[in-house]
Amino acid sequence: AVKKLQEIVMNPLQKNPFLSNPKAGRRQDRDHNERNHARRLEQEMQAERYKYKKLQNEKEEEISQLNDDITKLKRELELRRDDVEKLRKQLELRGSIDNVSLTSEELEDETKDRLESWVQIPTRNIRRGGWKRQFAVIAKNKLLLYNSERDQQAALSIDMEKLYHVRAVTQGDVIRVDATLIPKIFQVLYDSEGQTVVNSMTTSSLNAPAQDQIRGGSGENIEYKGHNFVVVAYRMPTNCETCNRPCYHLISPPPCLECTRCHVRCHKQHYDDKEEFIQPCRVNDKLSVKELLVMCSTEGEQKLWITKLSRKIPRRGIS
Numbered sequence: 001a002v003k004k005l006q007e008i009v010m011n012p013l014q015k016n017p018f019l020s021n022p023k024a025g026r027r028q029d030r031d032h033n034e035r036n037h038a039r040r041l042e043q044e045m046q047a048e049r050y051k052y053k054k055l056q057n058e059k060e061e062e063i064s065q066l067n068d069d070i071t072k073l074k075r076e077l078e079l080r081r082d083d084v085e086k087l088r089k090q091l092e093l094r095g096s097i098d099n100v101s102l103t104s105e106e107l108e109d110e111t112k113d114r115l116e117s118w119v120q121i122p123t124r125n126i127r128r129g130g131w132k133r134q135f136a137v138i139a140k141n142k143l144l145l146y147n148s149e150r151d152q153q154a155a156l157s158i159d160m161e162k163l164y165h166v167r168a169v170t171q172g173d174v175i176r177v178d179a180t181l182i183p184k185i186f187q188v189l190y191d192s193e194g195q196t197v198v199n200s201m202t203t204s205s206l207n208a209p210a211q212d213q214i215r216g217g218s219g220e221n222i223e224y225k226g227h228n229f230v231v232v233a234y235r236m237p238t239n240c241e242t243c244n245r246p247c248y249h250l251i252s253p254p255p256c257l258e259c260t261r262c263h264v265r266c267h268k269q270h271y272d273d274k275e276e277f278i279q280p281c282r283v284n285d286k287l288s289v290k291e292l293l294v295m296c297s298t299e300g301e302q303k304l305w306i307t308k309l310s311r312k313i314p315r316r317g318i319s
């Protein structure tokens, strides 16, 4: 054992496991390399992460750009659609002018008051400006509306006897309608009692007139023969239904009366003069009274329809 110990002391480099350890040195180097490697990897990963992040941002930007484009295109599509709709309407109107058949005076009495043309009436959704085409006919003391020229059965049939009132509308009557269409539209008030409606037509039940319908109304109500008259002043052309003379003036309109129920209008003067100026209100509290708006192709046609229909309405004015 002593000899062995001597050997170890004598030859320390050869055998001493604690002093001479070239392997350990190598391990240290390796650790160092690995650490470097790891650091490099981490740096590379960082770079990759950064690149990815950048790419992601770019793509996100692209997406939002594309979304903007989509919105723009949608908007354009909507505009184009409006244009198409406008053109379609124009085409329809032009077509209907060709369809207007006005009878001449030479024809016999039976057909003298006959009038037919394509018109439009509001769809259920008038708020959104919807109108639908109807073929309107005055025949045999009836106002008839057909869905198509070839239809045998009218979608709506109104007896002339049941007509209360026909007149041109003003912007106050049809608030949501484009002002340029107003001169083509007329309003019919009629009693729908006992009427059979084939298709569900768009005729609105009559409500009290909107406040803006009463132009210059003083808020004073006059109950007279069942009429509920309000004092109004017309600045747009309209006639007195008692004396048939104009009852409007652009600057200083004369005081007039309009019934909130049947919409009959006349000079207030007739009332003030205690004339027997008007027949009892026929719409008084009648729930069956309905309003129908009709849009013609042209202003001329509207006037023609109003004239023809007015002639058929049982007169209420006493003149």
Ligand SMILES: [Zn+2]
Binding pocket: 226, 227, 228, 259, 260, 261, 262, 263, 264, 280, 281, 282, 283, 284
């Ligand atoms: Zn009335």
Ligand SMILES: [Zn+2]
Binding pocket: 240, 241, 242, 243, 244, 245, 247, 266, 267, 270
């Ligand atoms: Zn008058």
